[in-house]
Amino acid sequence: xxxxxxxxxxxxxxxxxxxxxxxxxxxxxxxxxxxxxxxxxxxxxxxxxxxxxxxxxxxxxxxxxxxxxxxxxxxxxxxxxxxxxxxxxxxxxxxxxxxxxxxxxxxxxxxxxxxxxxxxxxxxxxxxxxxxxxxxxxxxxxxxxxxxxxxxxxxxxxxxxxxxxxxxxxxxxxxxxxxxxxxxxxxxxxxxxxxxxxxxxxxxxxxxxxxxxxxxxxxxxxxxxxxxxxxxxxxxxxxxxxxxxxx
Amino acid sequence: xxxxxxxxxxxxxxxxxxxxxxxxxxxxxxxxxxxxxxxxxxxxxxxxxxxxxxxxxxxxxxxxxxxxxxxxxxxxxxxxxxxxxxxxxxxxxxxxxxxxxxxxxxxxxxxxxxxxxxxxxxxxxxxxxxxxxxxxxxxxxxxxxxxxxxxxxxxxxxxxxxxxxxxxxxxxxxxxxxxxxxxxxxxxxxxxxxxxxxxxxxxxxxxxxxxxxxxxxxxxxxxxxxxxxxxxxxxxxxxxxxxxxxxxxxxxxxxxxxxxxxxxxxxxxxxxxxxxxxxxxxxxxxxxxxxxxxxxxxxxxxxxxxxxxxxxxxxxxxxxxxxxxxxxxxxxxxxxxxxxxxxxxxxxxxxxxxxxxxxxxxxxxxxxxxxxxxxxxxxxxxxxxxxxxxxxxxxxxxxxxxxxxxxxxxxxxxxxxxxxxxxxxxxxxxxxxxxxxxxxxxxxxxxxxxxxxxxxxxxxxxxxxxxxxxxxxxxxxxxxxxxxxxxxxxxxxxxxxxxxxxxxxxxxxxxxxxxxxxxxxxxxxxxxxxxxxxxxxxxxxxxxxxxxxxxxxxxxxxxxxxxxxxxx
Ligand SMILES: Cc1cc2nc3c(=O)[nH]c(=O)nc-3n(C[C@H](O)[C@H](O)[C@H](O)COP(=O)(O)OP(=O)(O)OC[C@H]3O[C@@H](n4cnc5c(N)ncnc54)[C@H](O)[C@@H]3O)c2cc1C
Ligand code: SF4
Ligand code: FES
Numbered sequence: 001x002x003x004x005x006x007x008x009x010x011x012x013x014x015x016x017x018x019x020x021x022x023x024x025x026x027x028x029x030x031x032x033x034x035x036x037x038x039x040x041x042x043x044x045x046x047x048x049x050x051x052x053x054x055x056x057x058x059x060x061x062x063x064x065x066x067x068x069x070x071x072x073x074x075x076x077x078x079x080x081x082x083x084x085x086x087x088x089x090x091x092x093x094x095x096x097x098x099x100x101x102x103x104x105x106x107x108x109x110x111x112x113x114x115x116x117x118x119x120x121x122x123x124x125x126x127x128x129x130x131x132x133x134x135x136x137x138x139x140x141x142x143x144x145x146x147x148x149x150x151x152x153x154x155x156x157x158x159x160x161x162x163x164x165x166x167x168x169x170x171x172x173x174x175x176x177x178x179x180x181x182x183x184x185x186x187x188x189x190x191x192x193x194x195x196x197x198x199x200x201x202x203x204x205x206x207x208x209x210x211x212x213x214x215x216x217x218x219x220x221x222x223x224x225x226x227x228x229x230x231x232x233x234x235x236x237x238x239x240x241x242x243x244x245x246x247x
Numbered sequence: 248x249x250x251x252x253x254x255x256x257x258x259x260x261x262x263x264x265x266x267x268x269x270x271x272x273x274x275x276x277x278x279x280x281x282x283x284x285x286x287x288x289x290x291x292x293x294x295x296x297x298x299x300x301x302x303x304x305x306x307x308x309x310x311x312x313x314x315x316x317x318x319x320x321x322x323x324x325x326x327x328x329x330x331x332x333x334x335x336x337x338x339x340x341x342x343x344x345x346x347x348x349x350x351x352x353x354x355x356x357x358x359x360x361x362x363x364x365x366x367x368x369x370x371x372x373x374x375x376x377x378x379x380x381x382x383x384x385x386x387x388x389x390x391x392x393x394x395x396x397x398x399x400x401x402x403x404x405x406x407x408x409x410x411x412x413x414x415x416x417x418x419x420x421x422x423x424x425x426x427x428x429x430x431x432x433x434x435x436x437x438x439x440x441x442x443x444x445x446x447x448x449x450x451x452x453x454x455x456x457x458x459x460x461x462x463x464x465x466x467x468x469x470x471x472x473x474x475x476x477x478x479x480x481x482x483x484x485x486x487x488x489x490x491x492x493x494x495x496x497x498x499x500x501x502x503x504x505x506x507x508x509x510x511x512x513x514x515x516x517x518x519x520x521x522x523x524x525x526x527x528x529x530x531x532x533x534x535x536x537x538x539x540x541x542x543x544x545x546x547x548x549x550x551x552x553x554x555x556x557x558x559x560x561x562x563x564x565x566x567x568x569x570x571x572x573x574x575x576x577x578x579x580x581x582x583x584x585x586x587x588x589x590x591x592x593x594x595x596x597x598x599x600x601x602x603x604x605x606x607x608x609x610x611x612x613x614x615x616x617x618x619x620x621x622x623x624x625x626x627x628x629x630x631x632x633x634x635x636x637x638x639x640x641x642x643x644x645x646x647x648x649x650x651x652x653x654x655x656x657x658x659x660x661x662x663x664x665x666x667x668x669x670x671x672x673x674x675x676x677x678x679x680x681x682x683x684x685x686x687x688x689x690x691x692x693x694x695x696x697x698x699x700x701x702x703x704x705x706x707x708x709x710x711x712x713x714x715x716x717x718x719x720x721x722x723x724x725x726x727x728x729x730x731x732x733x734x735x736x737x738x739x740x741x742x743x744x745x746x747x748x749x750x751x752x753x754x755x756x757x758x759x760x761x762x763x764x765x766x767x768x769x770x771x772x773x774x775x776x777x778x779x780x781x782x783x784x785x786x787x788x789x790x791x792x793x794x795x796x797x798x799x800x801x802x803x804x805x806x807x808x809x810x811x812x813x814x815x
Contacts, residue, residue, distance in 0.1 A: 014734075015731060031469055059361070060272075060278070105270065116376070118372050125329060130325060133339070139335075143333060150272055185331070
């Protein structure tokens with residue numbers, strides 16, 4: 001224990017619908033992340049502070065918040081990098097706040113299901129026939145897009161999400177693209193229907209904020225850009241085929 | 248997730264509920280790094296994997312269970328491949344495998360060093376395609392519903408609203424994970440509070456082999472974040488303060504130079520089993536051979552010789568974690584590590600069919616104890632166990648549910664009311680005294696580390712048992728600051744602490760009762776294994792006072808107990 005720091009924490013009481021900022025001053029240790037500060041507050045100063053967390057190693061995706069105005073994974077960022085403070089901690093923007101630092105994720109889960117994030121096959125391969133072969137090069141085409149931890153930072157950063165509520169959004173579009181690229185999958189046509197809809201990739205104005213904030217370097221903006229290209233190709237293909245059938 | 252999919256596939260008319268206190272993709276499986284064992288390569292055989300697992304368990308595993316586990320493992324791993332898991336591959340497109348501690352042949356499937364992450368997300372995303380799976384995300388199970396002498400669901404708190412509901416079902420499967428949070432320095436997430444173990448324990452089911460707690464030899468100094476065994480599978484070495492590969496002094500074989508093409512050798516040196524490596528650390532510490540810093544004592548894990556390219560393709564997460572949380576870049580620097588509480592071999596007493604002694608209640612995964620892990624689990628067997636026994640639990644529970652209607656509804660409803668009352672009294676401003684959850688939890692974790700750490704003996708274990716009794720009494724005086732119903736995370740922490748105390752007591756009392764040393768349970772006052780008395784599973788039953796410890800038989804089929812020999 002040594003130096004002191006102040007957290008200005010957003011509080012939201014869902015029963016009275018009142019919000020405020022509350023200051024907490026505490027002694028911190030050099031190796032503390034922002035989340036440690038919040039846990040200290042909850043454990044020893046005010047047990048009513050509500051926030052989500054679990055793994056404390058940047059992989060479960062629970063602890064995304066806005067820290068000093070920027071979407072941040074709070075278990076992976078250190079208090080020492082925000083000194084002298086005060087450090088302002090708020091819930092993720094572009095989501096409805098349920099309480100204090102906890103936001104509502106229903107929309108995200110709905111959108112995720114909508115994109116069919118699973119392997120689609122015309123015919124399932126029998127287990128006895130072993131694995132699908134997939135070369136390291138084939139794996140490399142989509143590997144990066146599998147790394148999303150669903151932390152929601154990109155939704156918070158995205159200017160399109162902020163005014164188009166139904167926009168499928170960066171992480172889900174990236175997952176759709178991930179399955180489309182997987183050599184084992186045959187469901188791209190179905191997924192592209194969703195991805196090319198009015199709430200899909202064309203809504204993206206390519207601001208690239210999502211890729212900037214992504215703590216896992218998933219590059220959702222890149223994925224969306226790539227699927228725009230394949231979307232155009234699919235469009236031309238269907239155009240050629242349908243005009244071909246007219247002849 | 249595996250159990251839910253299995254149950255959903257049995258009959259599309261079955262209504263499968265997945266209840267989880269966090270969104271399912273946050274479950275701690277997400278943190279598993281190294282990989283999953285299953286025999287697939289031509290140079291390997293079921294016999295080998297069975298033998299490794301049984302000798303790794305110090306002969307406490309049930310051999311019939313291990314045999315079935317090993318045989319069903321490859322099919323489950325392939326199933327996961329078909330569901331999209333991005334396994335690392337050989338140039339010809341086949342699955343790639345890596346060596347792991349205690350395994351004589353490389354058979355660990357991996358997805359770089361984020362295996363658990365990919366396994367969990369593949370399963371979760373696949374589960375979304377089943378219309379008969381309904382999720383109850385962020386619902387906290389507080390009690391099992393028992394009526395007509397069988398389990399018929401759970402009482403759960405919908406955290407978003409704070410409301411208490413009964414979720415009834417013909418059969419119930421516990422997949423609630425381990426309870427590493429009873430210790431302080433652990434790789435386990437905050438959610439790993441042994442809830443399912445405590446729930447079953449309270450419903451009269453025994454907790455089996457709870458004294459066996461696995462310390463992983465390489466936890467990152469300070470935070471306890473896991474540095475996967477895959478670092479050593481890829482050739483990483485452990486060095487003491489003199490830069491010496493000290494494991495050679497602890498009966499783990501002779502080292503080969505890191506440039507030798509035969510390095511690392513399986514079942515030798517750094518690829519010995521976890522219990523032995525963690526014990527070697529303590530011996531080195533006693534001899535004054537470890538490094539000491541402000542965050543405690545440690546040794547070095549050196550992977551520099553692997554080079555940046557190998558590290559970035561096979562161990563990218565290790566690099567990220569070491570840089571982020573310890574400020575060292577393993578490409579250029581050594582990683583400071585020490586043993587850390589990692590896994591519970593013990594758990595809810597289940598049979599090979601994943602059923603418990605309470606009809607209608609099944610368990611699978613880390614919360615269950617079949618047992619295939621015995622006194623020491625081998626790394627990369629656990630993720631496979633989730634699949635093999637998750638599948639069995641799903642099938643068998645579905646079969647049971649199809650045959651049993653909900654009955655004794657009055658009793659079930661009464662239970663919901665009781666839980667409601669209990670929670671309301673907790674939240675009552677007048678409740679209790681002035682004990683804080685965080686304080687009690689810290690004290691519990693400290694006494695566990697003192698009494699039932701890597702080496703144990705009667706006196707300190709007795710003190711731990713007594714302390715736990717005091718903490719149990721003090722728990723009655725817990726005071727909540729938070730009296731709001733919605734997302735009351737403090738109430739959840741209190742209920743979790745209640746469960747943790749049960750788990751802690753079952754560990755400490757099972758440990759003091761076992762007067763021998765076996766696998767991860769090492770007693771300085773009884774340093775030898777005693778097969779005559781203790782080739783037995785311990786069974787802890789809950790009482791109003793101290794747990795009652797009984798013993799059950801271990802199934803031995805073809806592999807009679809022998810010495811555990813490591814080092815070629
Ligand atoms: C850092 C780390 C690395 C590991 N690496 C490996 C590895 O490489 N290979 C390997 O084989 N094993 C590894 N293990 C072990 C393995 O990951 C775990 O044993 C396994 O993932 C446990 O899975 P589970 O499904 O039993 O539990 P979990 O994944 O922990 O899931 C438990 C679920 O139960 C829910 N739950 C719990 N209590 C309640 C309640 N009261 N109400 C409602 N829901 C509840 C939780 O919300 C969660 O969804 C590792 C473990 C750790 C900690
Ligand atoms: S794409 Fe990146 S920022 Fe967005 S949810 Fe996934 S991990 Fe988080
Ligand atoms: S707590 Fe899991 S990502 Fe931060």
